[in-house]
Amino acid sequence: MDLFATVVQLGLGLAAFLALVRAVRGPDLIDRIVAVDLVLLLLAGALSIQGIRSGTTFFVPVLIVVALVAFASTILVARFVEWRDTP
Numbered sequence: 602m603d604l605f606a607t608v609v610q611l612g613l614g615l616a617a618f619l620a621l622v623r624a625v626r627g628p629d630l631i632d633r634i635v636a637v638d639l640v641l642l643l644l645a646g647a648l649s650i651q652g653i654r655s656g657t658t659f660f661v662p663v664l665i666v667v668a669l670v671a672f673a674s675t676i677l678v679a680r681f682v683e684w685r686d687t688p
Contacts, residue, residue: 617643634678643672
């Protein structure tokens with residue numbers, strides 16, 4: 602189980618790195634927003650795996666906060682983009 606969790610965390614880390622590269626190099630604002638949202642969701646996944654590994658419930662509130670921030674920021678930026686594109 603420990604080896605599997607390590608492999609999953611490495612995969613999540615690699616995906617987060619690639620998403621960060623996309624956030625920096627993204628051609629559009631929307632691409633960057635989606636990439637940053639993906640990074641936050643990958644962080645939530647990594648925190649859940651770390652919580653499973655450690656066997657403690659310390660990571661549950663942190664996980665909830667990260668997921669809520671990801672959701673709220675995506676909605677906020679989507680509203681901003683919609684407002685900006687309205688004539």
